[in-house]
Amino acid sequence: MKNYEPAMSFGPEVAAGDPHRLRGDEDQTVAFLRDLAGDGPALELAIGTGRIARPLAATGVRVDGIDISQAMVDVLRAQPGGDTIAVTMGNFADVPVTGTYRLIYIVYNTIHNLLTQDDQVRCFQNVAKHLAHDGVFVVEAITHEALHLTDNQYVHAQSVEVKQVWLDVARYDPVTQLLEESHVSLTEKGVRLFPIVTRHIWPAEMDLMARIAGLRLRDRFGGWDRSPYTAHTRNIISVYQPHPGS
Numbered sequence: 001m002k003n004y005e006p007a008m009s010f011g012p013e014v015a016a017g018d019p020h021r022l023r024g025d026e027d028q029t030v031a032f033l034r035d036l037a038g039d040g041p042a043l044e045l046a047i048g049t050g051r052i053a054r055p056l057a058a059t060g061v062r063v064d065g066i067d068i069s070q071a072m073v074d075v076l077r078a079q080p081g082g083d084t085i086a087v088t089m090g091n092f093a094d095v096p097v098t099g100t101y102r103l104i105y106i107v108y109n110t111i112h113n114l115l116t117q118d119d120q121v122r123c124f125q126n127v128a129k130h131l132a133h134d135g136v137f138v139v140e141a142i143t144h145e146a147l148h149l150t151d152n153q154y155v156h157a158q159s160v161e162v163k164q165v166w167l168d169v170a171r172y173d174p175v176t177q178l179l180e181e182s183h184v185s186l187t188e189k190g191v192r193l194f195p196i197v198t199r200h201i202w203p204a205e206m207d208l209m210a211r212i213a214g215l216r217l218r219d220r221f222g223g224w225d226r227s228p229y230t231a232h233t234r235n236i237i238s239v240y241q242p243h244p245g246s
């Protein structure tokens with residue numbers, strides 16, 4: 001997508017609406033992560049407005065975060081419990097924090113927001129540097145099948161109301177693995193575009209990234225309810241741990 005800048009996707013308008021965009025699986029996600037966090041601390045890469053970090057911190061574990069969007073972090077700060085979370089501004093590929101964590105996690109397919117394989121590998125390598133010896137790295141990413149591509153593209157009608165229609169429009173390039181997407185709002189007043197580009201990775205590619213970083217797959221599930229990972233899985237939860245020899 002020519003002239004695309006990742007900052008375009010998480011500006012003040014998106015940030016303001018973000019706390020209302022719950023997915024419905026937050027309780028299960030928090031329970032899953034709480035179980036792995038032990039005595040903590042935990043670190044969320046791309047913490048956003050704290051959809052998961054705030055309820056996780058409310059269970060008593062220390063949660064830190066990293067994000068690149070000041071607008072998202074400003075909204076996080078304004079949410080209940082948001083002012084208790086230490087957030088480092090920066091690129092999560094760098095994991096720009098000090099110290100080690102029992103749990104590092106990245107949810108909502110955000111690993112895909114790094115747009116090159118090099119950046120994604122770098123992220124795994126930097127996570128490995130900040131994991132406690134008994135720590136785990138949890139990644140939630142959607143499968144390729146979940147995109148429902150036909151001829152490497154799709155148009156999904158997300159909502160059709162009297163005064164507004166939302167479309168999700170995308171083209172996928174199998175060579176770069178980049179999905180160029182825009183959420184499109186159509187109203188009487190005009191058209192609004194909310195672009196985002198993501199680089200999609202398969203579980204096997206992710207497992208190799210982990211190996212390069214000295215991590216190994218410990219568990220893989222088809223959802224936060226720990227359902228099995230099968231050919232029908234659309235939402236993959238991968239749990240990596242340091243390889244004893246690394």
Ligand SMILES: C[S@@+](CC[C@H](N)C(=O)[O-])C[C@H]1O[C@@H](n2cnc3c(N)ncnc32)[C@H](O)[C@@H]1O
Pocket residue numbers: 006010045046047048049050051052066067068069072090091092093107108110113114
């Ligand atoms: C879809 S939101 C997810 C937020 C939160 N993790 C959640 O599950 O609700 C994606 C977040 O990733 C952040 N982000 C995207 N690319 C980033 C990067 N390279 N480094 C740090 N944060 C990034 C955005 O600013 C945004 O807050």
